[in-house]
Amino acid sequence: MKLKFGIKEVVAIGIGTALFVALTEIQIPTPIPNTYLQPRMAIMAFLAAVFGPVVGGIIGLLGHALGDAMFYGSVWWSWVFPDAVVGLAIGIFAKKYAIKEGGFGNTKMIIHFNVVQVIANAVAWIVVAPILDILIYAEPVNKVFVQGAWAFVGNIIIIGILGTLLCVGYSAVGAKSSSLKKED
Numbered sequence: 001m002k003l004k005f006g007i008k009e010v011v012a013i014g015i016g017t018a019l020f021v022a023l024t025e026i027q028i029p030t031p032i033p034n035t036y037l038q039p040r041m042a043i044m045a046f047l048a049a050v051f052g053p054v055v056g057g058i059i060g061l062l063g064h065a066l067g068d069a070m071f072y073g074s075v076w077w078s079w080v081f082p083d084a085v086v087g088l089a090i091g092i093f094a095k096k097y098a099i100k101e102g103g104f105g106n107t108k109m110i111i112h113f114n115v116v117q118v119i120a121n122a123v124a125w126i127v128v129a130p131i132l133d134i135l136i137y138a139e140p141v142n143k144v145f146v147q148g149a150w151a152f153v154g155n156i157i158i159i160g161i162l163g164t165l166l167c168v169g170y171s172a173v174g175a176k177s178s179s180l181k182k183e184d
Contacts (some may be wrong), residue, residue, distance in 0.1 A: 005054060012055050013062075016047040022062025024071050035147045037154040040067075042162030044083065045117055048091035049167055050099050056087025060138060078132030079151075082124035089120035097167065104171035110164055117159045125152035127138070 023040035031038060044063065048056020060083035069074040093116050097104055104110070125148045133144040 004052070005028065009025065009051050009055050012047050012051045013058050016043060016055065017060040018146045019043045020059055021067045021070060024063075024067030028154075030150050032147055032150040035150040035154070036160055039158055039162055041054070041083075041086070041158045042166060044051050044087050045090050045159040045163040046145050046166040046170070048087045049094055049097050049113060049163075051091070052094040053088045053091030056089075056091035057084045058087075060084035060087035076137075077093045078136050079129055081132060082129040082151075083113045085124040085128055086117070089123070090117055092116075097159050099167050100174060102174070103166050112162065114156075115165060117163065118156050121152050121155045121159070125149070125155065 020040045020043055023038065023043065026039055027036035028038070040063065044056060044059045047059055062078060064080040064083040065075050065077075068080065093112070097109055097113055104113070117124075126145070127148075129151065130141075130144040130148040133139040133147075134141060
């Protein structure tokens, strides 16, 4: 996999991180304390799917860390790293989604995107977050695995709906706008 990193990726990181932080305060409660449905995950997943793993991972890492610091006064690192894992994992397959080329509207690509995001969220929220909660913060085992399971379910719903819609919309519009040619 060849990683391209230029001005578009830097801009995507800046905009994506800013949106991620701004959307930190939009939280739909779940029955589990400190676990919410958050649309910021859809933005991160979309930008990772368009611009790749570096962009997705950095948005997850910086966006979550800055959001925690700004809105809560401290950073909960055991949940920052899982967001980076999700962004990185989704971004690894950016070329296969063919969003920039306008190929994301087909069922095969949508299914592929969602299978990847479900697996990425499972690893991040059912494995990484609970283990880090236990190792870093000595949180109770039963509590962190329940929170992780709810975060997993919430994120796959948010990314599955909003993230997919963002990818389909951008693929439909972005492919047309990138095909413009300069006239003589």
